[in-house]
Amino acid sequence: MSELTVRAEKLDAVDELAVKRAEFVLDAASGHAADAAVVYLDGNSLGALPAVVPGRVEDVVRRQWGELRIRSWEESGWWTAPERIGDRIAPLVGAAPGQVVVGDSTSVNVFKALVGAVRMAGDGRDELLVDATTFPTDGYIAQSAARMTGRTLRPVTPAEVPGALGDRTAAVLLNHVDYRTGRLHDLPALTAAVHEAGALAVWDLCHSAGALPVGLDEHGVDLAVGCTYKYLNGGPGAPAYLYVRRELQDRFDSPLPGWNSHAEPFGMRSGYEPASGAPRGRVGTPDILSMLALEAALEVWDGVPVEAVRAKSLALTDFFLECVAEYVPEGRVECLTPVAHAERGSQIALRCDDAGEVMKRLIERGVVGDFRAPDVLRFGFTPLYVGFADVERAARVLARTLG
């Protein structure tokens, strides 16, 4: 038994979140290596299945839809699900109730948030800044939002943002954690700089919510969006969410004013009058099956302080880097993720020329991460169900695979 294996055991033994693993379906036969459980380090792409979900979904399908049918819109709470589930996500992103609404995809919510932000910024401000290193959909949607509001889109790196801000800036779209490198950006400082310039700050939380504290209210973020199928374990393609800061809600002017966002949705009026509060961010009929699966999935967060998640996340990634340094020959991989805690999300990205082939073989050997073209091995560390022994094993198998 190596020193690192012993360390892993000790770390797992004192891990206060270790009990959470039993709330996930992880150790079923999975068609991978037959001799051992899979080490799942891809929860930053698709979170594992919380054990409570299958039974809940069955109830939604068989009883709520199958037996109650149309009555469930009232009796099973379908109608109010977008705000109710938004309020369950709210504490995970540091938001007081009434500011988060669930529905639509992340891309659609980026569109709502950016167009909404530009309209609130006013006519004099004709430039939209977007994180040039962001997940591409944010850039594509930002381009469309700029085009449709007559603004100019200017891609900049997060580091260039302070220097790019000015009187022309309407809004800035930034990713809290870079999907590729795992770099954590300084949300408080960047938000303050954006506000200093009189612009609005829009944050994409896809790779941070559920992995580390976000503090939307505390730092005065204006609008934010995020997905729910990564660290929030809501299921494949589960609905995303939109946060609009309370003070801005009355001015939020959605580009997608569907009937669900009307002040009186069942009035069936020809004139549009927006609802107050979070429901203003709704659009069409909510996608109930996916939404209620997400609601069940969020129960695993009951009693889990996000600070504890962050502490374990950093311990996991520190330990992974330590194991990699110990097991993998120097120079065989290059770490793209910052070593400084303040700049690290909950993933480690390693660069090597043969990353595609390496990841394929890693997966065959029961260590599931993902490959990002052209040369990145990406490993996500989800503190609710990944343990230190998993981390040690992953690094060991990685070293063997790198040869």
Added chain:
Amino acid sequence: MSELTVRAEKLDAVDELAVKRAEFVLDAASGHAADAAVVYLDGNSLGALPAVVPGRVEDVVRRQWGELRIRSWEESGWWTAPERIGDRIAPLVGAAPGQVVVGDSTSVNVFKALVGAVRMAGDGRDELLVDATTFPTDGYIAQSAARMTGRTLRPVTPAEVPGALGDRTAAVLLNHVDYRTGRLHDLPALTAAVHEAGALAVWDLCHSAGALPVGLDEHGVDLAVGCTYKYLNGGPGAPAYLYVRRELQDRFDSPLPGWNSHAEPFGMRSGYEPASGAPRGRVGTPDILSMLALEAALEVWDGVPVEAVRAKSLALTDFFLECVAEYVPEGRVECLTPVAHAERGSQIALRCDDAGEVMKRLIERGVVGDFRAPDVLRFGFTPLYVGFADVERAARVLARTLG
């Protein structure tokens, strides 16, 4: 036994679609009248649960998500679901394969379709016509599409459309069947008139797809949208679909160019290049749980000619009107749905001043329709699972309730 009861029995006995009822979950205990099964005449709002769905959803949750996890994007066909399911819907709306894509809500698809249509119409055409009698969300979204493309929105009744068309018309959004009155509009003639004026025809099929032939390809419709939770029985808030006529696909310029609509989605490129064909209508990550429930639900259509559905739909609504005329005192209700078959969808709308109270009591008595403020009783007839005995009983209970 009344003459109409006997007639109902005979009609059910020769109904070739009667066997389909067994493919739905309908006769479970439902908390309504304990002594008899519910007559469900609200399938035009939320379709009943197809019996195949619960088992399929369980497999998607427990095995595809729970065991295969991220591998399911490839191995379980998650990634291609939007086009694959679109191709299952296509024959129901008269479309050849490769033109329908599933995803997002109806409202979001109305936005894509209208902005896309306006952009294809070109700069010289500055007016958007919208059905003033339509379901409100279409009007609200059309207003946003007009505002964001610098066009003027002009609400007109479908009857006024031919007279309102001209050189300024960019596109026209019409509902195939009016959600309130059940009136069926003349899609072939109106589409031809729109084309005659050089504009694009966009149809909302929410209340017609799955109830009657639509003939999108045959009649040269340009773009169309529809929901899947009414006559298509996809489940509450199931994803909607977008049809873009093949000849227009290369010119379709989506206002929501998310990463799923990119020619190379996993290239993660900063520049946007739209995919060819139906996938160009995609936006973000597809909502897999809801989408695969819909896919299972569509299996009930295997071998069902839509013409047979239409024939039975008209027979059901004819018979309902006959029963109402026989049982309900003259003048107690007014039928808002046209008597002419060519103008009737698959619902009957009856007006009476106390409609809200009447529908409440009808539901208590096991006849489920819905109430549309201020004074409409709406009954939907879904030919796959509603029989003639149901219709007779509904009319009888209605007469008793009306007093």
